[in-house]
Amino acid sequence: LALAATACGSGDETGGSKSSGELSGTVTWWDTSSVGSEDKVFKKLAEGFEKEHPKVDVKYVSVPFGDAQNKFKNAAQAGSSAPDVIRSEVAWTPDFASLGYLAPLDGTAALKNQDDFLPQAVASTKYEDKTFAVPQVIDSMGIFYNKKLMEKAGVEAPTNLAELKSVSKKIKDKTGKTGLYLRGDDPYFFLSFLYGEGGDLVDAESKTVTVDKPEGVKAFKAVKALVEDGTAKTDASDGWENMMQAFKNGDVAMMINGPWAVADTLTGKEFTDKDNLGIATVPAGSAAHGAPQGGHNLAVYAGSKNLEASYAFVEYMTSVESQATAAGELNLLPTRTSAYAKKEAVNSEIVGFFKPVVETAVERPWIPEGGSLFAPLGIEYTKVLTNQTTPEKAAKTTGDAYRKLLKDWK
Numbered sequence: 001l002a003l004a005a006t007a008c009g010s011g012d013e014t015g016g017s018k019s020s021g022e023l024s025g026t027v028t029w030w031d032t033s034s035v036g037s038e039d040k041v042f043k044k045l046a047e048g049f050e051k052e053h054p055k056v057d058v059k060y061v062s063v064p065f066g067d068a069q070n071k072f073k074n075a076a077q078a079g080s081s082a083p084d085v086i087r088s089e090v091a092w093t094p095d096f097a098s099l100g101y102l103a104p105l106d107g108t109a110a111l112k113n114q115d116d117f118l119p120q121a122v123a124s125t126k127y128e129d130k131t132f133a134v135p136q137v138i139d140s141m142g143i144f145y146n147k148k149l150m151e152k153a154g155v156e157a158p159t160n161l162a163e164l165k166s167v168s169k170k171i172k173d174k175t176g177k178t179g180l181y182l183r184g185d186d187p188y189f190f191l192s193f194l195y196g197e198g199g200d201l202v203d204a205e206s207k208t209v210t211v212d213k214p215e216g217v218k219a220f221k222a223v224k225a226l227v228e229d230g231t232a233k234t235d236a237s238d239g240w241e242n243m244m245q246a247f248k249n250g251d252v253a254m255m256i257n258g259p260w261a262v263a264d265t266l267t268g269k270e271f272t273d274k275d276n277l278g279i280a281t282v283p284a285g286s287a288a289h290g291a292p293q294g295g296h297n298l299a300v301y302a303g304s305k306n307l308e309a310s311y312a313f314v315e316y317m318t319s320v321e322s323q324a325t326a327a328g329e330l331n332l333l334p335t336r337t338s339a340y341a342k343k344e345a346v347n348s349e350i351v352g353f354f355k356p357v358v359e360t361a362v363e364r365p366w367i368p369e370g371g372s373l374f375a376p377l378g379i380e381y382t383k384v385l386t387n388q389t390t391p392e393k394a395a396k397t398t399g400d401a402y403r404k405l406l407k408d409w410k
C-alpha cells in the first residue's frame with residue numbers, strides 16, 4: 001500500500017474497494033479525541049478494524065478539537081486533503097451536512113441497528129430527514145469533587161448554588177483551598193448555570209433568542225457572584241489546563257466537567273486512589289436544574305474516494321464492542337442502548353452515574369448555526385467573569401449577536 005501512504009486525500013490512488021466485496025484502499029480518519037488518554041484507545045480500535053480488513057490502511061490523524069471544524073470545512077471546500085472520516089462534534093454535524101460536505105448514510109453499511117442508538121444522540125446526526133453521521137459518544141456535565149478535601153471540611157457535594165457557596169466557605173476555612181474551579185474561557189461551562197436560572201440560549205421551537213431574557217441576566221449574575229465571593233476561581237485563558245491542574249493537584253475541591261475529563265483526572269496525584277474522585281449532578285440554580293448535552297459523531301466526507309471502506313470503518317468504530325471498550329477504558333458514554341448492558345459499561349461507576357444525566361440533559365437545537373452561538377457567548381461570559389462588562393450588557397450583546405446570526409428569529 002505504498003501509494004496509500006502518500007495519499008493525503010482519501011486514497012484516490014488506490015481507488016478504494018474493489019467490487020469483489022473485499023474492502024481495500026486507504027481510509028484517512030481525523031480524530032479530535034484528547035491526546036495522551038482517549039487517542040490511545042481509539043487508535044487501538046482503528047487497528048482492530050485493519051485486522052478485520054487487511055487490505056484497508058487506516059491513516060489515523062489527530063486534529064485538535066479547537067481546530068478541526070474549520071480545518072475540515074476548508075479542506076472540503078477546496079476539495080482536496082479532506083479526510084474520508086471525521087469525528088464530527090454534535091454541533092458541527094448539521095453545519096457540515098448543510099454545506100453538503102457529508103455523505104448521507106441511510107441504507108449504507110455505516111448504519112446498523114439504528115434503533116439501538118439513544119434518540120437524543122441520533123438527533124444531532126439528522127439533517128433534512130437524512131442521516132449524515134453515526135453517534136460515537138454522548139456526554140453531559142456533573143460536579144467532580146475531591147472526597148478527601150470535602151471530608152476534611154466536613155461537607156457534602158452541593159446540590160444548589162447556596163450550598164455551593166456555603167460548602168466552599170467551609171472548604172476555604174478548613175483547608176485553605178478554593179471550593180470550585182469555574183472554567184472561564186469556554187462558554188459551555190456556563191450552560192448549567194443558565195439552565196439553572198430557567199434560561200436557555202434560544203428557543204428553536206418558536207425561533208426566539210432567549211439568552212437576553214431576565215433568566216439569562218440572572219445566570220450571568222450568578223456566575224459573577226461565585227467568583228466575587230471567593231466560591232470559585234477562574235481564568236480568562238488556558239482554562240482547560242488550569243482547571244485540570246488545579247483539580248488534579250488538590251488546589252481546588254471541585255470542578256464542573258464531563259466524562260471526557262475522567263481519564264486525564266485519574267492521572268492526577270490526588271486521584272491515584274480513583275475512589276477519591278466523586279461525581280454528583282451539577283448544582284441547581286434558583287429556578288431549575290439542568291446540564292448540557294454534548295458528544296461526537298463519526299461522519300463520512302461526501303467527496304471520499306473510498307466510501308465503502310469508510311462506511312465499514314464508521315460502523316466498526318461505533319459498534320457495541322467499540323463503545324463497550326471506550327466505556328471500560330475511558331469511562332465514556334455509549335450512544336447505543338445495548339452497550340450499557342456490556343460488562344465494561346456496567347463496571348464503570350462513571351458511566352452508571354452519567355447515564356441518567358445524559359438521558360435528562362437539556363437538548364440543544366441541532367441547526368447549522370448551533371455551534372456558532374458559542375463564540376459570541378464566550379466573549380461576553382469571559383468578560384463578565386473578569387469584570388469587563390455587566391451581566392445586563394453581556395446578555396444584551398449576546399442576544400443582539402444571535403439575532404444577526406439567526407435571520408428572522410425574534
Ligand SMILES: C[C@H]1O[C@H](O[C@H]2[C@H](O)[C@@H](O)[C@@H](O[C@H]3[C@H](O)[C@@H](O)[C@@H](O[C@H]4[C@H](O)[C@@H](O)[C@@H](O)O[C@@H]4CO)O[C@@H]3CO)O[C@@H]2CO)[C@H](O)[C@H](O)[C@@H]1N[C@H]1C[C@@H](CO)[C@H](O)[C@@H](O)[C@@H]1O
Pocket residue numbers: 032033034038065066067068069070071089090091092139186187188258260293294295296370371372374375378
Ligand atoms: C467555540 C466553539 O463553540 C462550539 O463548540 C461547543 C460545542 O458545540 C459544545 O457541544 C461543547 O463541546 C463540548 C463537547 O461536546 C464535549 O464532548 C467536550 O469535548 C471534548 C471531547 O469530548 C474530547 O474528546 C476532546 O476532543 O476535547 C473536547 C474539548 O474538551 O467538551 C466540549 C466543550 O469544551 O462546547 C463547545 C464550546 O467549547 C462550536 O461547535 C465550535 O466547536 C466552536 N469552535 C470553533 C470556533 C471557530 C472560531 O470561532 C474556529 O474557527 C473553529 O475551528 C472552532 O471549531
